Amino acid sequence: MNLRALARIAALACALAGAAALAHEVPASLPMTLEARNGRLRAHLDLSPAFPPDLARQVGNGLTNVIAVHLALVSQASDEVSALYSREIDILYDVWDEAYRVTVKDVDADRPRSQTLTFQNYRSLRSYLSELRQTDLGPLSALGTGSWIVQTRVEVNPISKELLERTREFIANPASGSRVSGSSRSVLGVMASYLLRGSDSGAEVHRFRSAPFTVREVTVR
């Protein structure tokens, strides 16, 4: 192998590595305030940036829509999770009653809760969805002297693993004939299967990551 060939291979390898480095997605941050009440850490978040612009159309489609929010308090030094919080919101717009029926299920460090709500218009629903208040992230003393971050994951109409299992059979059986070998290879070659990428299932996942904070930045009330 000559030097020119080596140089070409090295250039391609560098290009691949560069593309890999550039491609890493950095989570954004959400507007958030922290406070301590009765010795417990509480977070208030504005989830608006996580919602798609056409949320009104989506939640008004007359079928059940699901929004799931997951929070984790994570040690910046060790990546250990100190507290978890989850909320699942089921929204059904009744086309005959013209009202939004909402079921909310919360799980935080202490207790599971569930509630049902009815909203007569989208404005009040949107306001409710955007505000995540008094989220319990465990005892303040657990913060110690370390630095922490809050990771947030917002899913709009997530598809459950069970449902995916049930629909995987439709992904299988690609539209090709019996001949599965004999494909070509090339430096910019198409892989040996036909394009069968699933369509947009409508599910959206947004990840957010707060700026690091310590116990001294938490307002005690």
Place this chain on the structure above:
Amino acid sequence: MRFLSHAALLVALVVGAAARAEDLPATAETAPEPVPTPSELTPPLVRPYLIERIVITGGRRTRESEIRHRLLVKEGDVLDEEKVLLSRLRLGQLGWFSRVETHVERGSTRGRVVLFFTLTERNTLVISDLAFGSTGPQPIYAGFGLTEQNFLGLGMAVSGTFVYGGSPVDRPADPARFAFRASFYDPELPVLKEIPPLVLGLTFLGLRGEEITCNTSDCAELDGHFGGAPRLRYSRVGGEVTLGVRGPFERFMAGYRGEWLRAESMTGSVPSGPAPYLRDGNSFLSALTATYDRDTRNDIFFPTEGSRVTGQLVFSSRALGSDYDYSRYLLQVERAFPIGADALRIQTALGAVQGDAPFFDRFYPADFSYFTVGPALGRALELNFSPDSRYDALLAMAGAEYGIPLWSSGSFFHRGYLALGARWLWSAARAGVGRTHASKIPVSGDVALRFDTPVGMFNASVGYFLDDFL
């Protein structure tokens, strides 16, 4: 740290589903918009609505009947949201639509609704093959393939692939080397109402090629002047028809393959070595084929779990009117394992050929490795442009590939991942003669960038570059 697994949180949600309506959150103190007051809180009221009509919009190319018979709901049913969701996902998995949305509107009377499926059709014409390369005997060659996955909106796939090399180097008067393959595939061929639809596949192949037959695999005695190499010039024209059944995740297909073959041995300026096997003059290949394919991978582009098992059998006999008595067996198994957000894929292949199979139905080792250290080079649509014409009857391959997802929300380059692979390959011309040294080392590796686009899935591979130069 990787973010908390969704599964773990779902478990938490299920645990927390016990209702405690008295634990309502406090009214927001600084809410910019009004929030519900307790007077607004009422139990959910979900009425069972009847589907009065189903309206499908946006399917301009796809025939409505092809969509309707794939729905799990029908007019007159009680609205079942799970079935609506499954229908939507099912339509999405066909590969014909980039988006499938559903909504309901009021029907003619209270209690009735109209269910809408709104489709956004996607490009179904994709590049299914793309190849170019250069070898000593063929300074440049290229190939291109297209597949239409929803032919005439009928849900059938039609594909065509063409590879062209031109006349061999130093022999401008020789016929050009080329290959083409056209395929038709109907995944749901209705036969009788009482039985599930069958799977029909048709393939046509035309090929004119040459195999260089020097005494050594690299034709070193010609010092790069391949125009003087002895060769086997041959052509193939034929096709295969297959019929099968499919179930969830799997399909079984059986078929018949027939090919008219013509071969001619050409002398060169150096003595000829052993030539790959093909009967001189005209001959006919007649064979029965069987394929079993089970594919439970969760994603074709970047599988993180599931497996694919493919078994192929070719049986050719004089009893079928063939000039070749042989059988060919190939088993390929691939399994994916998630490692965080990454994925590990284990790949294996086992193959054997018994009898006097024509060379193209034996195994060409370079087709199964990332690269070879030596003159062999992976074929393009079964055309061999390298000087190495050694084909084997036994094959074993084991490999692993580690995939690291890089992005998943691009516009044209929709998804991409970095693949790091290694393969071990062993092949032999027949039992008891030891490994064929198609590559000086039995191990090969690759670093590749793979990306998924609206026009196909592409693979930029360092291994391929290496193959050209090693």
